[in-house]
Amino acid sequence: MEHVIEVSELTKRYGDTTAVRDLSFTVRPGHVTGFLGPNGAGKTTTLRLLLGLNTPTSGTATIGGRDFGAARRGLHHVGALLDAQDVHGGRTARAHLRALAASNGIERRRVGEVLDEVGLGDVAGRRIGGFSLGMKQRLGIAAALLGDPSVLVFDEPLNGLDPEGVQWLRALLRRLAAEGRTVFVSSHQMSEMELCAEQLIVIGRGELIAAESLGAFAARGGSQGVRVRAREPERLVSALLAEGAEVVPGEQSLSVTGVDAERIGELALREGVALGELTPLAASLEQAFMELTADSVDYLTGEPR
Numbered sequence: 530m531e532h533v534i535e536v537s538e539l540t541k542r543y544g545d546t547t548a549v550r551d552l553s554f555t556v557r558p559g560h561v562t563g564f565l566g567p568n569g570a571g572k573t574t575t576l577r578l579l580l581g582l583n584t585p586t587s588g589t590a591t592i593g594g595r596d597f598g599a600a601r602r603g604l605h606h607v608g609a610l611l612d613a614q615d616v617h618g619g620r621t622a623r624a625h626l627r628a629l630a631a632s633n634g635i636e637r638r639r640v641g642e643v644l645d646e647v648g649l650g651d652v653a654g655r656r657i658g659g660f661s662l663g664m665k666q667r668l669g670i671a672a673a674l675l676g677d678p679s680v681l682v683f684d685e686p687l688n689g690l691d692p693e694g695v696q697w698l699r700a701l702l703r704r705l706a707a708e709g710r711t712v713f714v715s716s717h718q719m720s721e722m723e724l725c726a727e728q729l730i731v732i733g734r735g736e737l738i739a740a741e742s743l744g745a746f747a748a749r750g751g752s753q754g755v756r757v758r759a760r761e762p763e764r765l766v767s768a769l770l771a772e773g774a775e776v777v778p779g780e781q782s783l784s785v786t787g788v789d790a791e792r793i794g795e796l797a798l799r800e801g802v803a804l805g806e807l808t809p810l811a812a813s814l815e816q817a818f819m820e821l822t823a824d825s826v827d828y829l830t831g832e833p834r
């Protein structure tokens with residue numbers, strides 16, 4: 530319970546705009562949970578409410594059963610990265626982290642440890658103003674890790690990282706979760722999440738679309754049929770059509786829908802047709818995400834839908 534993020538009937542309105550609407554979900558420790566939604570879906574708003582940086586219009590967002598803003602338990606409990614650009618450019622990376630450590634009662638030696646952890650050890654004495662976005666993301670992650678917290682909240686942390694940086698961060702997120710921490714990471718791109726998140730919270734227009742495992746989410750995309758390759762397919766095609774399947778011949782293979790792979794295998798055996806390939810085609814996570822959020826890739830208006 531100590532590490533659980535609980536959002537309950539959360540609503541945030543800005544004037545006529547409802548950024549988050551009656552949102553409820555739970556994030557548990559032990560695995561990476563991806564927080565997905567198209568631009569403007571309300572992810573940043575939700576994370577700011579969770580961290581006590583804004584006040585909800587109604588509902589609650591708690592960490593470990595308590596309102597994080599009011600509890601003020603600091604970097605030891607929750608480490609967060611919201612906006613990597615929001616740092617004092619005149620300071621060096623080391624000075625920035627030392628100041629944070631001092632104001633949070635964290636030992637100085639942690640500064641060196643987290644700088645090495647995020648790969649900034651060699652540039653610790655350089656001014657942050659000269660850092661690339663990717664380096665600032667790494668610095669923001671170092672700051673979040675400073676207090677060795679049990680809960681980590683990152684808003685779009687993969688933004689600006691190069692491919693090596695993306696791989697590094699995915700591995701770090703997975704490791705932090707495997708250590709038993711709660712790791713909640715937002716992104717507007719499914720492709721960023723599918724290689725590291727095990728659980729997904731998907732929102733659109735401020736409302737919950739899905740809260741489930743990656744596997745369950747992928748299954749929503751449905752089947753895209755079965756690819757079949759056979760040297761002499763004519764008899765198999767007749768048998769498939771007789772079963773009510775739809776068969777679309779391609780250059781090298783057949784695309785079969787309406788009959789599953791197991792039944793196609795049985796029919797091929799019965800007809801004495803040798804198969805070179807029998808591949809059920811699953812819809813990609815990206816497709817499932819696009820389909821489910823298709824109605825929400827629009828900016829919010831004050832008008833009721």
Ligand SMILES: Nc1ncnc2c1ncn2[C@@H]1O[C@H](COP(=O)(O)OP(=O)(O)OP(=O)(O)O)[C@@H](O)[C@H]1O
Pocket residue numbers: 543546547548566567568569570571572573574575717828829
């Ligand atoms: N301070 C604010 N005042 C007015 N409207 C706001 C404010 N903050 C957010 N909004 C609006 O609330 C909606 C949700 O924004 P939010 O930044 O939370 O979305 P997001 O999912 O994080 O999007 P992105 O991926 O683009 O960062 C948007 O329509 C945004 O314009």
